[in-house]
Amino acid sequence: MSQIHDYVEYFGGPRPNCSICGHGPADAYWMADNGDIFVCRRCAVGVFSKLLADTITAEIDSELGDPRKQIEQALGEFEKEFHRAIVMALCRRLAQTSPTDREVV
Numbered sequence: 001m002s003q004i005h006d007y008v009e010y011f012g013g014p015r016p017n018c019s020i021c022g023h024g025p026a027d028a029y030w031m032a033d034n035g036d037i038f039v040c041r042r043c044a045v046g047v048f049s050k051l052l053a054d055t056i057t058a059e060i061d062s063e064l065g066d067p068r069k070q071i072e073q074a075l076g077e078f079e080k081e082f083h084r085a086i087v088m089a090l091c092r093r094l095a096q097t098s099p100t101d102r103e104v105v
């Protein structure tokens with residue numbers, strides 16, 4: 001997973017369109033087993049959140065206890081990974097910025 005700028009810089013060519021909606025340029029990509037997946041910000045937020053909900057609710061098993069707790073647990077796991085991914089993306093972005101371009105507060 002990475003930002004589309006890294007993809008364009010490495011592979012060249014124009015910025016690919018989003019693989020989900022087909023509209024507009026992608027903002028990030030994944031190199032999956034079946035090919036690259038390009039995603040725009042709108043789909044990442046709007047579509048993937050629904051995919052997450054479908055995935056979580058598909059695994060709810062009433063024999064494992066309160067379904068609300070199962071959802072909260074999955075959401076907690078998602079939030080942990082989301083924040084970890086945000087930190088990693090910001091660190092990659094900071095590493096690509098030259099020291100003279102960094103803003104000093």
Ligand SMILES: [Zn+2]
Nearest residue numbers: 018021040043
């Ligand atoms: Zn899209």
